[in-house]
Amino acid sequence: MINHTGSFYAATANYTREFPTLTDNIECDVCIVGAGFSGLSSALHLAKKGFKVVVLESAKVGFGATGRNGGQIVNSYSRDVDVIEKRYDKKTSDALCSMIFEGGDIIRGLIEEFNIDCDHRQGGLFTAVNKKQFEGLKHHKANWERYGNKELTLLDKAELQTMVGTDVYEGGLLDMRGGHIHSLNLALGEAEAIIQMGGQIFEQSAVTRIEKGAKPVAHTSQGSVKAQYLVLAGNAYLGGLAPNISNKAIPCGTQVVTTEQLSDALCDELLPQRYCVEDCNYLLDYFRITGDNRMLFGGGVVYGARDPANVEKLIRPKMEKVFPQLKGVKLDFAWTGNFLLTYSRMPQFGSFADNIYYLQGYSGHGITCTHLAGKLLAEALTGHAERFDAFASLRHYAFPGGRHFQVPFTALGAAYYNLRDKLAI
Known part of the structure; x- marks a missing residue:
């Protein structure tokens, strides 16, 4: 069993729920890999829109950066307005800059809506x-x-x-x-909200491989999840599951x-x-x-x-x-x-194989941008992809020097x- 690191957050967590390990072969609308803020925000926004969601976490909810960060709600992205306006065309920069404060608004809205106790x-x-x-x-x-x-x-x-x-x-x-905020308590509060809305979360359920197809399948050591859509939200803890995005x-x-x-x-x-x-x-x-x-x-x-x-x-x-x-x-x-x-210090959102999406690369500005990411993903999967596509259109550059x-x-x-x-x- 993989437990939380010995952080202040883990030692002072409000919630003690142990989520089960996946031991069956199940189906859903959207399977999300990773129970950090990207995955939790995606699950929350999708569940609100009526999707049946399953979240697979290799360790514990909030195990990675979500439960280890500085806990600061900092607006914008790691590259701010001045860089964005110089680097991208006006349509793209206008779209990106119009969202720089939305992540914080989403967090405050979730805290109020679900009465999450996280020292905000x-x-x-x-x-x-x-x-x-x-x-x-x-x-x-x-x-x-x-x-x-x-x-x-x-x-x-x-x-x-x-x-x-x-x-x-x-x-x-x-x-x-x-x-x-107390970031782990925010994450655990969001996880409780997902369960309340009918979603499922499985801990200690690392995805070992992905099977592409009309309905992609996420395989774990003891089970699998077949879905209409698969979302990779493991960020720095995704490992080698999708080399085509992790190498960027x-x-x-x-x-x-x-x-x-x-x-x-x-x-x-x-x-x-x-x-x-x-x-x-x-x-x-x-x-x-x-x-x-x-x-x-x-x-x-x-x-x-x-x-x-x-x-x-x-x-x-x-x-x-x-x-x-x-x-x-x-x-x-x-x-x-x-x-x-x-390399660009901008987040990387996109998709491949038409039904496998990814959200990653917040470059130190993850708390607010992850919450925005989940909302944009839910918009994209309900036919309103314009804002998601503003990020998806950005080129992903590899770092110089090779592996x-x-x-x-x-x-x-x-x-x-x-x-x-x-x-x-």
């Missing part, structure tokens, strides 16, 4: 490490306002210090359409720690409004106060998804640089998890941009 708080901050980044935040604000976000406030250094108890930043941008992205690891529970007074000193924070560096740091008064702090990237030997050694110096108040504080949890990075050199080449590129951040150029 409104408000997210982007912080500038230098004056060049602060100028960038001015453009960021203007771009987002053009697409309808009127809940943005630019903050100078003094104003930001009333919200983040540190002097390491030059300023920031507050987005009240952002926020943060690389898994990357990110590291997170969570402190012991802190006093109310210390939390008020660190983040008095309890907004979540991410800085503007290429290799960014992100942090927030959890619902039970812990500092959750993450950052850094390990290309190729290798687990570092000592997560605390990597993250503690970053945390204590931002917050000297936390020097020597006990860390109760430290873990790592994989996300899927694409053996793509990881070192990508790491080299990241080191270059990290140096630019440090030199403020």
Whole structure:
């Protein structure tokens, strides 16, 4: 049996339901591989439209990035408005940019509709490490306002210090359409909603092979699911199940720690409004106060998804640089998890064999975009594919260097941009 990693999320999960293992040969309308946010959002939106859905998970609901991330509701994609408008034609860029805030709206709607207890708080901050980044935040604000976000406030250094108890930043941008959640509790709440609507979820049911055909079949070691449509939503944990899409992205690891529970007074000193924070560096740091008064702090990237030997050694110096108040504080949890990075940094949605769809490659912006992905998939399967097709039309590029050199080449590129951040150029 494959259980959750030893994360803060797993230790504080609200739900204890054990979903069964698939031990039979069954049929449904849509079979979804992966019970992370992509798969759960797809199942939810499809079930709402009357589809009979089955979700197959190789481990536990939320086992992968869904249950290991920073828990921040960050709008847009890993490439934002300025890049999208330069890179794609106007019709495509207009379509993509019109959806940059929808994922967060979907999450808030699901929390309210299904009364999901996941420590949801409104408000997210982007912080500038230098004056060049602060100028960038001015453009960021203007771009987002053009697409309808009127809940943005630019903050100078003094104003930001009333919200983040540190002097390491030059300023920031507050987005009240952002926020943060206990991500595993959100996923488990969504899973409960799927069951309520008649869907089925099977854990410890890894798909071993896919049989293409008029009705594709997902085979596990003890059973199978035949469906009208098959959806691959395993993202960085899909493995070798579909080499034609997995070779267009690389898994990357990110590291997170969570402190012991802190006093109310210390939390008020660190983040008095309890907004979540991410800085503007290429290799960014992100942090927030959890619902039970812990500092959750993450950052850094390990290309190729290798687990570092000592997560605390990597993250503690970053945390204590931002917050000297936390020097020597006990860390109760430290873990790592994989996300899927694409060369374009844009998500990869599409289909092959006419009835096999895939959703992957959120490049670090998965919480909001996965929820959008599920809604777009449900639209596509009910004859309204225009918005899904805006993503499906994007070309998927392989990383340079081939199978053996793509990881070192990508790491080299990241080191270059990290140096630019440090030199403020």
